[in-house]
Structure formats: structure tokens, C-alpha cells
Amino acid sequence: MLKLIRRAYAVFKAYALSDLVRSKGFVYGLISFSIWILLFMSPLTLFMDPQQSPQTIAAYGFTAILIFMFYGAATWDWAAELRWMINDGRLEYYIASGSGFLPHYLGILPISLIWVFFAMIVNYIVLSIIWGPPVLAVIDISMLIYGLALLLVNLIAYALILGGTIIASGVSGFIMEIISFILPVATGGLTPLSNLPKPLQTFALLTPFSYPAEIIRYSILGWFPVIEFPQLIARGILFAAAFLAISLTYFRYQIKKILREGTRATALW
Amino acid sequence: MLRVMYIDKAIVVENIVKRYRVKKKIGFLRSATEVVEALKGVSFSVNYGEVVGLLGPNGAGKTTTIKILATLLTPDSGEAYVAGYNVVKEADKVRKKIGIMLSVEKGFYGKLTGRENLEYFAALYGLDGRRSRERIDYLIKLLELDRLGADYKLLEEFSLGMKARLSLARALLSDAPILLLDEPTLGLDPPSARRIRELVKDLAHRDGKAILYTTHNMFEAELVCDRILLINRGVIVAKGTPKELKQRIPKLRIVTLTVKGRDNIGNVLDKLNTKFDVKADENGLYSVRIHVQNPEDIFNDVVKRFIENGFEIISARIEEPTLEDVFIYFSEG
Amino acid sequence: MGLYPLLKAEFKLVYGELFRRKSAFIAMIIYPYLFAGFTLFFGYTIGSPNLFIERVGIDPVIFMITASYIVMSITAVIDDVLWRPLSDTYIGTIPYILASPVNRLKLFIAIPIPRLLAMVSMGFTSITPIYVLYYGFRGAVTALLIMALVALGALSMVSIAIIIAGLVHTINESWRILNIVRPLIMVLLGAYYPRIFMPFAAYAISFLIPSSHIVEVVHRLFIGSLDGIYISLAIAITLALLYMPGGRKSLMYWERRKVAEGVKTY
Numbered sequence: 081m082l083k084l085i086r087r088a089y090a091v092f093k094a095y096a097l098s099d100l101v102r103s104k105g106f107v108y109g110l111i112s113f114s115i116w117i118l119l120f121m122s123p124l125t126l127f128m129d130p131q132q133s134p135q136t137i138a139a140y141g142f143t144a145i146l147i148f149m150f151y152g153a154a155t156w157d158w159a160a161e162l163r164w165m166i167n168d169g170r171l172e173y174y175i176a177s178g179s180g181f182l183p184h185y186l187g188i189l190p191i192s193l194i195w196v197f198f199a200m201i202v203n204y205i206v207l208s209i210i211w212g213p214p215v216l217a218v219i220d221i222s223m224l225i226y227g228l229a230l231l232l233v234n235l236i237a238y239a240l241i242l243g244g245t246i247i248a249s250g251v252s253g254f255i256m257e258i259i260s261f262i263l264p265v266a267t268g269g270l271t272p273l274s275n276l277p278k279p280l281q282t283f284a285l286l287t288p289f290s291y292p293a294e295i296i297r298y299s300i301l302g303w304f305p306v307i308e309f310p311q312l313i314a315r316g317i318l319f320a321a322a323f324l325a326i327s328l329t330y331f332r333y334q335i336k337k338i339l340r341e342g343t344r345a346t347a348l349w
Numbered sequence: 350m351l352r353v354m355y356i357d358k359a360i361v362v363e364n365i366v367k368r369y370r371v372k373k374k375i376g377f378l379r380s381a382t383e384v385v386e387a388l389k390g391v392s393f394s395v396n397y398g399e400v401v402g403l404l405g406p407n408g409a410g411k412t413t414t415i416k417i418l419a420t421l422l423t424p425d426s427g428e429a430y431v432a433g434y435n436v437v438k439e440a441d442k443v444r445k446k447i448g449i450m451l452s453v454e455k456g457f458y459g460k461l462t463g464r465e466n467l468e469y470f471a472a473l474y475g476l477d478g479r480r481s482r483e484r485i486d487y488l489i490k491l492l493e494l495d496r497l498g499a500d501y502k503l504l505e506e507f508s509l510g511m512k513a514r515l516s517l518a519r520a521l522l523s524d525a526p527i528l529l530l531d532e533p534t535l536g537l538d539p540p541s542a543r544r545i546r547e548l549v550k551d552l553a554h555r556d557g558k559a560i561l562y563t564t565h566n567m568f569e570a571e572l573v574c575d576r577i578l579l580i581n582r583g584v585i586v587a588k589g590t591p592k593e594l595k596q597r598i599p600k601l602r603i604v605t606l607t608v609k610g611r612d613n614i615g616n617v618l619d620k621l622n623t624k625f626d627v628k629a630d631e632n633g634l635y636s637v638r639i640h641v642q643n644p645e646d647i648f649n650d651v652v653k654r655f656i657e658n659g660f661e662i663i664s665a666r667i668e669e670p671t672l673e674d675v676f677i678y679f680s681e682g
Numbered sequence: 683m684g685l686y687p688l689l690k691a692e693f694k695l696v697y698g699e700l701f702r703r704k705s706a707f708i709a710m711i712i713y714p715y716l717f718a719g720f721t722l723f724f725g726y727t728i729g730s731p732n733l734f735i736e737r738v739g740i741d742p743v744i745f746m747i748t749a750s751y752i753v754m755s756i757t758a759v760i761d762d763v764l765w766r767p768l769s770d771t772y773i774g775t776i777p778y779i780l781a782s783p784v785n786r787l788k789l790f791i792a793i794p795i796p797r798l799l800a801m802v803s804m805g806f807t808s809i810t811p812i813y814v815l816y817y818g819f820r821g822a823v824t825a826l827l828i829m830a831l832v833a834l835g836a837l838s839m840v841s842i843a844i845i846i847a848g849l850v851h852t853i854n855e856s857w858r859i860l861n862i863v864r865p866l867i868m869v870l871l872g873a874y875y876p877r878i879f880m881p882f883a884a885y886a887i888s889f890l891i892p893s894s895h896i897v898e899v900v901h902r903l904f905i906g907s908l909d910g911i912y913i914s915l916a917i918a919i920t921l922a923l924l925y926m927p928g929g930r931k932s933l934m935y936w937e938r939r940k941v942a943e944g945v946k947t948y
Contacts, residue, residue, distance in 0.1 A: 108858035115865040122875040123721050123746070126737050127729030137728055144724075254709035261716055265723060275727045369944075412947065419781045421945040440941075444783040451947040455774025460699040472691030473782040473789070503702070519778065531947065 084183055091187025099191060106198075114202045117145065121210055138207040138214035143300055144270045145203050146196075147293055150235055151269060153192040155260040158239035161188065162247045171247075181335075185236075220299045226313070227295030233320045234288045237327035238263075244327075244334035269293045273306045281306065288323045291316030356433040359527045359559030360395035360418060365427035367413050367583075387413040389583040390427070395561050397526065400553045402574030403563040404676065410583040411563040415531045418561065419449045431527055445475075448520035450530045453513045453537070463499030463507065463515050464489065467522065474523040488518040492548070510541030517545060521552075528552065528560045534569060546573050567672035577672070579679055586679040595670050598678040603668040604639040604648055610660030617654045623647070634663065688784070688792040696762075696796035710801065714754055714808040718746040721874065738876065739905040744816060748900065749873040751808045752832055756893050758801040759836045760867060762794035763843035764860050767851045767936070777947045780940065786933045790844050798836050805829040828900055835896030838918045841925035842892060848932025852939040872897050892921040 100106050121141055128137060161184075165171040207214050218224055242259070264270045268284030273294060276284065284290040291312060294305035305312050367388040373381050388410045395401045403411045416422035418431055420440040429436045432446035457466045464485060471481040489495050492514040499507075499515065507515065513533065520528055530549065534542040550573060552558045564570050570577055571591045579587040579594070587594055608614075614635055618625055624640040641647055644667045655662060700707055722742060725734065734742040770776040779789070805825060813821030846863060850856045870888040872880065877888050877898060888894045895918040899911045 108862060112858075112861040112865060115862060115869060119865055119869050119874060120721065122869070123749075124725050124728060126875070126879075127725035127731070127734050127742070129729055129733060132729070140728060254705040258709065258712060258716065261720060265720065271723070271727050413944075416777075416944055416947060419777070421777050421781055421941060421947065423942050441783060444781055447781065449778065449781050451777055452774055456778060457775065458695060458699065458773065460702045461695065462698075465694055465698055469691045469695050470778060470782070472687045473779060473784040475687075475783060477687065 084186070087183035088186035091184050092190055095188055095191045096194075100194065106195075109195075110198060110202045113199055114206045117203060117206045118210070121207070125210065133215070134211035135213060135215045138211035139216055139301055141207050141211070142200070142203060142214040142216060143297055146200055147231070147269045147296065148264055149196045149199055149203075150231055151260055151264045153196060154235035154239045155242065155256055157188060157192045157195075158185065158236065159242035159246060160256065161185075162243045166247065216300055217302070218299060219302050223295055224299035227292045227299055230316050230320055231289075231292035231296065233324055234292060237288075237320070237323040240327035240331040244331040248334045248337055263289070267293075272297055272303050274303075285315075288316070288319035291319060357396075358394050358430075359397050359432060360393075360561060361428075361430040362391055362393050362414070362418070363428045365391045365414070365417060365424045365429055367410075367417065367422065367424050386583050388417075388424070391580070391583070391585055392427075393578050393585060393588065395527075395559045397559045398553055398557045399575040400549060400560045400562055400573055402570040402577045403561060403580055404565065404567065404570045404574075404577050404672070405563075405580035406565055406680075408582075409565075409580045411565075411580060412531055413583075414580070415449075415451075415529050415561065415563055419447060419529050420444055445523075446525055446527055448523060448525040448528045450516045450520040450528070450533050452531075453509060453516050453533065453535060456516065456519075457504045457512065459505040460503055462501055462503055463494055463511070463518075466504060466515065467518060470519050471522050476523065484522060484524070485518075488521055491521075492518050493544070494518065510537050513537050513541060513545060517548065526558055528558055530560060530562045532564055533562070534564070534566070542569070549573055567676060571672050579676055581676075581680040587675070591672060594672065594675045598670055598675055602641055602644045602670070604641060604644045604651065604665070605668060606637045606639075606651070606655070606665045607663040608635050608637060608655050608660045609633055609663055610635070610655070610658070613658060614660070617651075617658050617660070620654070621647070621651070685788050685792060688788055689795055692792045693796045697800075700797070700800060710754075710804055711807050714747060714750040714804065716750075717753070718743075718750040721746050738901075740901070741816065743812065744904065746874075747809055747812045748828065748904075751805060751828075752835070752873045752897055752900065753868050753871060754804070755798065755801040755832045756836045756839055756871060756873075757864065757868060758797045759794040759839045760843045760864065762797050763790060763840065764847050764850070764863070765857075766790075766793050767847060768857055768860075771946060774947075777945045780937060780945055786937065787844070787930045790847070790929070790933060791840055794836075794840060794843070798833065802829055802833045802836065805832070824903070827903070831896055831900055831903075834915075835893035835918065838892035838896065838922035841922050841929045844929035845925055845932045848929070848934075848936040851936050867891065870894060876901055890921070892918045892925070895921075 124137075124141075128134070162171065204214065242256070246256075266280070266283065267287040268276060268281070268290035270293075273281050273284055273290060285307070294307075294312060295316065297303045298305055307315075365388050366386070369385045369387055371383045371385055373383050391410065391414060393401070403414060405411050413422065417424050417429055418436060420436050420443050423437055431443045434442040434446070436443050458469070461469065467485045467488070468481065471485060476484060489499055494500075494511065494514055497511050497514070499511065502511075504512070504515075517530075517533065520530065528549075533549070534545050537545070546569065549560060549562060553560050553575070562570075562573060564573075574591070576588065576590055577594060578585050587597070589597070610633075614627060614637075618627065618637070621639065626638050628636045630636075639647070639651065648665075648667065652662060652665060700710075725731070725742060725746075731742045734745070738745060767776065770779060805828065809828060810822060810825040813825045815821070817824060850859050850863065853859060869875070870884065870891055872888055872894050877885055877894060880888060895914040899914045902908065902911055902914075
């Protein structure tokens with residue numbers, strides 16, 4: 081256990097120094113992010129009813145972007161990490177060290193969360209400029225914690241599946257970008273399920289992603305989910321557990337495959 | 350006026366100095382600027398029809414020199430002329446007179462074939478359609494790239510040897526009179542390296558091109574270069590032909606003979622007025638090593654004496670100091 | 683050295699890479715729908731299309747698919763010009779380009795043309811089906827007109843993109859600056875959010891961007907107002923031509939700085 085913590089800490093320190101402390105990219109990235117929010121959010125004001133409270137819209141936007149950021153982290157920080165390791169020539173050393181991937185991911189997880197935290201501060205500021213300060217109130221702290229934990233588990237599982245596929249078959253950056261756009265929309269991550277057409281609602285409820293999203297939206301915005309809470313919680317746990325189990329098995333299979341056949345060294349872009 | 354003076358020479362470098370300013374972090378927020386002198390007043394020339402080697406260890410200043418001559422780096426002081434044109438003030442004219450070969454691993458578009466890459470660069474070098482096609486066909490044949498599939502294989506499928514050949518083909522696209530080749534055989538397998546070396550010699554001796562060839566491989570420099578410039582820490586420490594350089598170092602040569610005969614070897618060697626050592630094996634073979642400044646003076650005499658004393662000469666050779674010995678002598682002496 | 687051989691070379695380079703990288707090709711077709719769909723999805727969720735039509739005067743589906751197409755075509759030019767020095771540095775071709783006698787301005791003018799042509803042609807797969815669905819045959823004719831305008835708008839961005847490239851690439855880690863410049867230009871184009879709704883400062887900056895005038899012409903065509911479209915076209919072309927000398931100076935500045943610090947040859 082101590083070894084695991086030490087290894088994870090070493091990874092965290094390395095990434096924190098290179099990506100957060102020594103990299104100007106952190107600040108530039110936040111500025112770029114704020115402009116992208118402006119680009120996507122400003123046209124939405126053209127759809128709004130002047131009677132609608134802009135701050136409620138801002139709150140919805142804030143929550144949607146928060147979930148979108150988590151999906152982005154899962155795609156580009158966690159799933160793509162293996163591709164970055166291959167491109168940098170680090171993967172072989174990693175496998176040969178025998179330390180496994182768990183300490184590595186435990187180490188980079190806090191880096192992603194730190195980035196999301198700062199990005200959400202920027203998000204709050206930009207939305208306040210466009211619509212006014214988002215009306216955010218934590219209605220149910222335990223549900224919020226549960227929702228975030230469930231979201232994290234689902235996204236880790238998604239990252240393992242996408243990451244395993246990337247290293248085995250060389251999924252391109254364009255495909256990953258499309259997936260990262262469509263997935264949160266199609267699985268009810270960004271919009272309350274109650275606002276989706278029925279067929280899409282049904283589809284979303286068959287995926288693990290909709291459950292934590294509904295819980296988070298309820299606990300921050302007070303919007304009630306489409307199914308009863310006990311069902312929501314129970315199905316959320318079952319889906320997440322199954323998803324994680326499948327993803328771990330799949331990931332292990334892909335690692336064994338690359339040890340047998342070698343990695344596909346195609347560029348991401 | 351200066352152009353008239355240098356027009357006969359392909360490359361003239363006069364007292365080039367180049368300093369790099371490197372930022373060093375000395376605390377969390379503080380940094381200091383360190384000045385690294387990459388070239389400290391380098392002067393040399395290259396004639397048409399010769400291969401001049403710029404030989405030195407990593408960080409000696411070889412690549413910095415090539416970059417200045419290729420108009421990819423401006424010197425801090427001094428002058429350099431290529432085909433009579435100043436590399437700073439007349440860079441555009443210089444670019445029409447040079448072909449360059451830099452890093453072999455990079456420098457091409459991965460999703461294009463070898464031929465398509467050459468076509469692209471031919472357009473950049475101003476070759477028109479027909480001339481470009483003819484020239485590319487010729488170069489692909491010359492460098493045996495057709496046999497290796499350059500016409501249909503994408504660059505990302507090329508081996509290092511193929512990339513090296515393609516890189517040389519690019520350097521030759523515009524048939525420039527002056528070639529600047531920076532470690533052209535680095536990382537190549539022996540057959541590919543040999544092919545490149547042979548081509549380089551032909552280009553100079555047969556086609557009259559002036560070639561500046563950088564390498565840190567002493568063996569290769571001796572094979573390829575007509576003249577060698579030894580550079581270390583930004584300074585040319587010695588220049589001359591390989592033979593001239595070896596003769597300048599006070600290291601004794603060794604005449605090594607393996608002979609077979611009777612026990613009277615002492616009769617032969619006692620009369621020698623020089624240092625020697627002898628080893629005998631159980632088969633009656635003697636290995637004789639004679640240390641001498643000028644082996645040519647005594648070699649025939651020694652061989653004659655052994656024969657006169659009834660010995661059979663199994664093998665004889667003269668061990669010269671290597672360029673490595675030369676380099677170590679000049680850089681550490 | 684003429685522009686034609688450079689254009690030929692760039693066409694071979696870009697199309698060689700584009701058609702051999704199928705995912706990039708598929709992405710080109712999908713992206714307009716993706717971005718439009720994303721915005722429409724949220725717009726319909728939080729508001730109403732009727733309110734959009736009241737404010738803007740155009741059906742939101744037509745508006746968003748056109749906006750996506752415009753932005754993608756114009757950013758194809760910007761991206762090619764802005765990112766090419768970086769990708770050439772990364773691949774290792776930059777020393778060979780700088781050490782060649784090629785006319786830098788002509789090269790940078792030639793660089794975006796192939797991809798621009800491909801992107802504008804994507805109008806047949808993006809805006810044309812939607813326009814035909816809404817307006818029938820008239821829609822197809824409108825689509826061709828919009829494609830021509832977008833081509834003009836994209837071309838008008840070449841000179842300003844060259845100026846930005848020359849200045850930005852003298853800075854270390856210039857790609858970080860480009861990641862700010864790119865979305866900023868996309869906002870200021872006024873494709874997704876019309877210029878007339880922007881605050882004055884943003885409007886003033888947007889005015890200096892040649893293709894923002896073309897975007898306004900497209901919007902006016904849709905609402906049936908032809909007032910001032912020729913003036914807008916003239917402003918776009920004039921700005922593009924006015925920026926050209928600056929583009930040349932900017933490239934020379936970039937090359938001087940690059941050569942002074944030394945071009946990486948790996």
C-alpha cells in the first residue's frame with residue numbers, strides 16, 4: 081500500500097511540476113477555454129425567452145460545462161494518456177518497471193481535478209458576464225458527493241475502454257473528438273432527461289452516464305430526475321459496477337495484446 | 350569586391366563567432382542568462398572538387414557551422430561566403446547554390462511517398478515540371494530508391510537507410526554546386542552508409558562539387574574526406590589531409606611482423622637501433638613489434654634481414670596512428 | 683518563381699495527407715453537423731426556435747449549419763497558415779524550406795488554398811442538403827452562392843493570417859497563443875453570434891477582420907436585405923489587400939528572428 085502511495089505521489093509530483101507549475105499552458109489554456117465557452121454559449125442567448133431568469137440559464141450552463149469538462153478529462157487526460165506515453169516512448173519503460181497502471185492513474189487524477197476546478201472558476205466568471213452569476217445552491221450534499229463519485233467511476237471505466245482501444249487499434253484524434261462531443265449529449269450528460277425526446281431518454285437510461293448526471297443536476301439545480309430516487313441510486317450503482325468490471329477486463333486484455341503484438345504507432349492527428 | 354576575391358572558392362569562412370544565450374533557472378522565479386560560445390573565431394575554406402570533413406565530438410560546433418553556411422543561423426561576428434555570396438547579406442543568392450542534408454530521421458512529410466516528397470521540394474527549389482520529373486527520376490535511380498519502393502511507399506514506412514538516401518536525393522535536387530552534409534550516415538547500417546560515402550566521393554571528384562561533410566566518426570572521415578578540419582569547443586584545432594595530420598603527432602608507428610624460423614631471432618633484432626618486443630608461441634612463430642618514427646625507413650631493411658637469416662615472413666604490416674589518436678592529441682594536447 | 687508551381691506542390695501535399703488520413707476526411711464532413719447540432723440541441727433545450735427567428739430573422743437550423751460551414755471553411759485557411767510553421771518545425775522540414783530560394787509570401791499564399799477548396803466543396807455535403815430540404819431548387823442555387831461567398835471570405839483571411847503567423851511564431855510555445863487566437867477569431871467572425879448583437883468594442887475589432895463582412899453579407903442574404911452588400915464585399919477585399927504588405931513584412935520579421943536564434947535541425 082505504501083509503495084502504491086509513493087508511486088502515485090511520484091507521478092502526481094512529476095505531472096504537477098510539468099503541467100501546472102512550470103507550464104505556461106495552464107494560464108493560456110484557461111484563457112482559451114473561456115473563449116470557447118463564449119463561442120458556444122453566446123448563440124444560445126438568441127434562443128432565450130427574455131422572461132426567463134438568465135441566472136437560471138447560467139446555472140444550467142455551469143452544470144453542463146462541469147459535466148462536459150469531466151468527459152473531456154476522461155477522454156484527453158485519462159484515455160489518451162496511453163497514446164501520449166507511446167508517442168513519448170515512455171510506455172515500454174512503464175511496463176518494464178512492473179509498477180502497473182494504477183499508481184499512474186491515481187497520480188494524474190488529482191491533476192485533472194485541479195485543472196477542472198480552475199476551469200470552473202473561469203466558467204463561472206464567463207457565464208456571469210454573459211448571463212449573470214449562475215444560481216447555484218447545494219440542495220443535497222450527500223447526493224452531490226454520491227453523484228460525483230458515480231460520475232468518476234463511470235468516466236474511469238469509459239477511459240479504460242477508450243484508452244485500451246486507442247493503444248490497440250490507433251483510434252485517431254478526430255474520432256476521439258467526435259466521441260467526446262457526442263457521448264455527453266447522447267447519454268443525457270448535458271441536458272435533463274426530461275427535456276429529451278422519449279427515444280433518446282430511453283437510450284440514455286440504458287447507459288451508465290445518465291444516472292450521475294441526473295443526480296448532480298438535482299443536487300445543484302434542484303431539477304428532479306425522470307425516475308424515482310431509489311431506482312436512480314440502485315441502477316446507478318449497478319450500471320457503474322458492471323461498466324467498471326467490463327472495462328477493467330477489456331483493458332487488461334488490450335495490454336496483454338500489445339505485449340504480444342506491439343503498439344500501433346500511428347499519430348493522433 | 351570581396352565576391353571577386355572569393356569567387357574561386359566554394360566556401361570561405363573568416364573568423365566566425367557564434368554565441369548562444371541560454372536561460373538557466375536558479376530559483377522558483379529567478380533565472381540567469383548564460384552565454385555559451387559555440388564558435389570562437391573559426392576560419393577555413395573549401396574548394397570545388399573536394400570533400401572537406403568537419404570532425405569533432407558532440408557540441409564541438411559542427412552543426413552550428415553548417416547552419417551558418419546554410420543561412421539558417423546568423424553569426425555574431427566574422428564573415429562567411431558561399432559561392433562568393435555573403436551568407437547574411439546575400440542569403441537568397443546563397444540558397445540557390447547549396448544543397449543541404451541535415452537530420453536523416455526527420456524532414457519529410459509522412460503521408461507522402463518518397464517521390465511525392467521530392468516533387469514538393471523540387472517546387473520549392475524552383476524546378477519546373479519537366480526538369481523536375483527528369484531530375485527526380487535520375488536521382489531515384491542513382492540512389493536505388495526505385496528498388497526500395499520509394500515510388501509507392503509512404504515516408505512513414507521508410508527505414509532509416511531509405512530516409513538517408515531520400516535526404517541525399519533532396520540535397521541533389523537542384524544540382525547545386527555546393528553540398529552541406531551534416532552527419533549523413535548517422536545511425537545507418539553499413540551497406541547504406543557505404544553507399545552514401547561512395548556517392549559523396551563521386552559527387553566531389555567526378556562532378557566537381559564542393560562538399561562540407563560533418564561527422565564524429567574518425568574512420569568514416571578518413572575514408573571520405575580529402576581534407577579534415579578538427580573542431581573542438583568552437584575552435585579549429587588542426588587542419589590538413591588525414592596523412593598530414595597523422596604525421597604531425599609525435600606518436601611512434603609500429604611495424605608488426607609475424608615470422609617463422611630458427612632460434613636465432615636475436616641475431617636479426619640486436620642490430621636494430623630501436624625499441625622492439627618479441628613474443629614466441631609454441632608453434633615456432635614469432636610476433637615482432639618494432640616501434641619507430643618513420644617505418645618506411647627501416648621496413649625493407651628489417652624484412653631483408655629476416656629473409657637472409659632464414660626466416661619465413663608470415664605477415665607484415667605498419668600500424669599508423671588513427672585519426673582518433675590525432676584528435677585526442679590535438680584536443681587534449 | 684511563380685505561384686502556380688507552388689500551388690501544385692501544395693495541392694499534392696495537402697491532398698496526399700488528407701485522403702490518406704481517412705479520419706481527417708470523415709471529420710471534415712461530420713464537423714459542420716456536429717457543431718450545428720450541438721448548438722441547436724442546447725438552444726432548443728433552454729429556449730425556443732421561434733424566439734431565435736424573431737431576433738435574428740433566420741431559421742436556426744439554416745443559421746447554425748451555415749455558421750458551422752462558414753467557420754470551418756474560414757478556420758481552414760487560418761489554421762493552415764498559422765499552424766504550418768509549427769508543424770514544419772515538428773516534422774523537421776522547416777530548415778529545408780527556409781534554406782530554399784522559394785518566395786515566402788507566395789508560399790504562404792499557396793499553403794491554405796488546397797484545404798480551402800476541399801472545405802468549401804464540403805458545402806455540397808453540409809449546407810446544400812439542408813437548403814434543398816428547406817427551399818427546394820432555390821436552396822441549391824443559394825447554396826452555390828453561399829459557397830462562392832465563403833470562398834471569398836476565406837481567401838480574404840490569408841493576408842491577416844500571415845501577419846499573425848509571422849508575429850506569433852517569434853514567441854516561444856507559440857501554439858499556446860494560437861489556441862487563444864483561433865477561437866477568438868471564430869467568435870469575432872460573427873458567424874454564430876451576429877455582429878449586430880456584439881458590444882461595441884467587439885464589433886469594432888470584428889470590423890477589422892475581412893471575412894466578418896462576408897459573414898454579414900450571408901446573413902443579409904438570408905433575411906432578404908440586399909442593402910450595403912456591395913460595400914461590405916468591397917470592405918472585405920480592401921482590407922485583405924491592405925494587409926498584404928504587412929504580411930510580407932511579418933514573414934521577413936519571423937524569418938530574421940528564426941535565423942538569428944537558429945533554425946532547429948534536430
